[in-house]
Amino acid sequence: xxxxxxxxxxxxxxxxxxxxxxxxDDAKITTLLGANGSGKTTxxxxxxxLLHMDAGSVTVDGMIVADDPVKAQASLGVFxxxxxxxxxxxxxxxxxxFGEFHGLSGTKLDAAITEVDKMLNxxxxxxxRTEGFSQGQRMxxxxxxxxxxxxxxxxxDEPTRGLDVxxxxxxxxxxxxxxxxxxxxxxxxHVMAEVSALSDHVVMxxxxxxxxxxxxxxxxxxxxxxxxxxxxxKLTGQxxxxxxxxx
Amino acid sequence: MSNHAFIVYxxxxxxxxxxxxxxxxxxxFALLMPVMMGVLYLVSKDSEAEARNTMLALSNIHQAPGLVxxxxxxEIDVVEFEGNIVPEELPGKADALxxxxxxxxxxxxxGKVVIGRLYVxxxxxxxxxxxREIGSAMDAYSSYVAGxxxxxxxxxxxxxxxxITSSYDLGxxxxxxxxxxxxxxxxxxxAPFVGGLVVAVDTLAGERERHSMQxxxxxxxxxxxxxxxxxxxxxxxxIVSSLLSVxxxxxxxxxxxxxxxxxxxxxxxxxxxxxxxQLIPFSILIAATQLFISIQVKSYKEGQSYISMFMMVPMFxxxxxxxxxxxxxxxxxxxxxxxxxxxxxxxxxxxxxSVSHMTSSILVSIIGILVLTWFTSxxxxxxxxxxxx
Numbered sequence: 173x174x175x176x177x178x179x180x181x182x183x184x185x186x187x188x189x190x191x192x193x194x195x196x197d198d199a200k201i202t203t204l205l206g207a208n209g210s211g212k213t214t215x216x217x218x219x220x221x222l223l224h225m226d227a228g229s230v231t232v233d234g235m236i237v238a239d240d241p242v243k244a245q246a247s248l249g250v251f252x253x254x255x256x257x258x259x260x261x262x263x264x265x266x267x268x269x270f271g272e273f274h275g276l277s278g279t280k281l282d283a284a285i286t287e288v289d290k291m292l293n294x295x296x297x298x299x300x301r302t303e304g305f306s307q308g309q310r311m312x313x314x315x316x317x318x319x320x321x322x323x324x325x326x327x328x329d330e331p332t333r334g335l336d337v338x339x340x341x342x343x344x345x346x347x348x349x350x351x352x353x354x355x356x357x358x359x360x361x362h363v364m365a366e367v368s369a370l371s372d373h374v375v376m377x378x379x380x381x382x383x384x385x386x387x388x389x390x391x392x393x394x395x396x397x398x399x400x401x402x403x404x405x406k407l408t409g410q411x412x413x414x415x416x417x418x419x
Numbered sequence: 420m421s422n423h424a425f426i427v428y429x430x431x432x433x434x435x436x437x438x439x440x441x442x443x444x445x446x447x448f449a450l451l452m453p454v455m456m457g458v459l460y461l462v463s464k465d466s467e468a469e470a471r472n473t474m475l476a477l478s479n480i481h482q483a484p485g486l487v488x489x490x491x492x493x494e495i496d497v498v499e500f501e502g503n504i505v506p507e508e509l510p511g512k513a514d515a516l517x518x519x520x521x522x523x524x525x526x527x528x529x530g531k532v533v534i535g536r537l538y539v540x541x542x543x544x545x546x547x548x549x550x551r552e553i554g555s556a557m558d559a560y561s562s563y564v565a566g567x568x569x570x571x572x573x574x575x576x577x578x579x580x581x582x583i584t585s586s587y588d589l590g591x592x593x594x595x596x597x598x599x600x601x602x603x604x605x606x607x608x609x610a611p612f613v614g615g616l617v618v619a620v621d622t623l624a625g626e627r628e629r630h631s632m633q634x635x636x637x638x639x640x641x642x643x644x645x646x647x648x649x650x651x652x653x654x655x656x657x658i659v660s661s662l663l664s665v666x667x668x669x670x671x672x673x674x675x676x677x678x679x680x681x682x683x684x685x686x687x688x689x690x691x692x693x694x695x696x697q698l699i700p701f702s703i704l705i706a707a708t709q710l711f712i713s714i715q716v717k718s719y720k721e722g723q724s725y726i727s728m729f730m731m732v733p734m735f736x737x738x739x740x741x742x743x744x745x746x747x748x749x750x751x752x753x754x755x756x757x758x759x760x761x762x763x764x765x766x767x768x769x770x771x772x773s774v775s776h777m778t779s780s781i782l783v784s785i786i787g788i789l790v791l792t793w794f795t796s797x798x799x800x801x802x803x804x805x806x807x808x
Binding site: 220221243248250252253254256258259260261269270273274314 | 423426430433434437438629630631632633634635636637638639640641802805
């Protein structure tokens with residue numbers, strides 16, 4: 173379970189996140205929904221222990237990230253905004269490298285690799301160097317890397333970007349499986365159809381603040397609109413040109 | 420090394436050795452260095468010229484049998500030069516050209532002063548030496564003729580030559596020997612710079628550019644472990660490059676016939692381990708410095724530019740020692756690179772340990788490694804590392 177409370181972060185004069193608070197519960201898929209620059213990635217980086225926050229706190233399974241980021245990171249599986257693969261290593265070597273940081277070795281590591289192979293159908297690319305992989309194959313390696321150690325919390329930053337329909341469907345199935353296993357899945361997106369199809373809980377963000385949160389159905393009802401896209405526009409006060417209406 | 424640092428190290432080594440270009444860049448220098456030194460030595464050596472006597476080209480040679488005999492006694496070969504026009508360069512293999520006046524024989528007979536013109540070529544070290552040898556032989560012949568003239572007039576020759584000075588070269592090493600020796604030391608010290616260059620850029624600036632830094636930093640591993648693992652990898656390349664350069668150099672020297680080199684090399688089972696002990700901390704220091712530079716930049720290209728500029732440091736310091744070593748204060752010889760040159764030079768060319776230089780060099784290296792690694796680890800914790808160029 174991830175609890176974000178009053179998190180704020182500025183980069184120089186730019187206030188990327190002003191005040192963000194929400195819960196991402198176990199056995200649920202929680203989505204941060206927001207336009208580009210709304211503070212989603214900064215929030216996810218703060219959760220992943222990659223940023224020093226200016227204010228607020230993040231708790232992962234009861235551990236305060238700022239106090240001991242390494243301990244909190246052991247409970248997280250992170251799928252960052254870029255795949256970041258090593259082109260001279262094979263998929264198996266990638267998984268072994270990251271698995272070892274989580275204490276996996278020997279037969280345990282082999283078993284974990286076999287499991288993600290089964291889950292993501294990696295057999296064709298398992299012993300191939302990642303150079304020249306398609307976007308879908310790269311996604312699979314990055315996702316396998318994030319879930320190899322069976323973390324209780326999985327954080328994914330815009331996981332469907334650049335993927336074709338079949339890979340999006342595969343990703344969706346895996347995320348549902350992870351939810352079924354009782355894991356906390358937190359992702360960010362600005363693709364309405366994906367958010368509607370995936371999310372149990374949606375956190376709408378704009379200009380570094382949370383504007384609304386709830387299930388997709390609740391948010392649509394609260395906005396009195398017919399779909400999530402319209403509800404997002406209304407609840408975040410966004411104009412069609414991307415500017416936010418000031419109340 | 421912590422377990423996590425070792426995991427990083429294993430991966431980094433595997434990643435780097437799979438890139439053929441990196442291996443060539445890292446070890447090509449160490450393997451080619453003896454060849455480069457050999458070429459440099461051959462170019463500077465003038466071996467063919469050294470194997471023969473000094474040679475003087477002389478105009479009006481038939482009027483100067485006494486001068487010819489005097490020169491030949493001094494093992495200076497004399498050949499005839501025809502004509503009165505000064506050529507653009509010395510004729511044939513001559514080391515100097517002496518023009519005597521057309522009435523040289525007559526003037527000598529009459530006891531007159533003869534003005535000769537001596538042309539030498541001081542473009543090379545050998546040219547300078549041989550020109551001076553002929554000049555001093557001419558002075559000696561002049562004194563000799565003066566002595567005979569005085570004797571003919573009943574005056575003892577010693578009156579005209581109250582002081583006779585003989586010159587002997589007491590220098591342990593001439594400029595050439597020093598130059599070649601220091602060049603060898605410079606090449607040895609350049610090896611860790613070259614060995615670590617590409618891998619140091621790739622492991623931090625390259626990792627940042629490829630966006631693989633973020634997933635790595637999101638793992639339960641400290642920045643210190645990551646940097647230690649990477650430092651160990653870059654150090655491995657630097658150390659191997661260093662030791663390889665010494666080994667190939669020693670192998671190359673072993674093929675050169677004894678007495679051909681302009682310096683003596685005292686390398687044995689006792690000094691080789693000391694040379695390695697000296698080079699290992701220095702190589703790690705260079706690796707730590709290269710990583711420190713690499714973490715400051717956003718892209719591979721930028722890193723390459725700065726680390727290439729860093730390569731100029733050992734070259735500059737070595738040239739400072741080669742050309743201005745005499746003017747350097749004693750304490751300056753304890754500075755990094757200079758201390759290594761002093762210590763290695765002592766081990767290599769005298770077989771003796773310069774305890775003060777070796778100790779200071781190792782201590783400075785250890786302190787440098789700790790400080791630079793601390794700063795590099797600290798920088799890795801900075802959130803700017805998440806963004807590439």
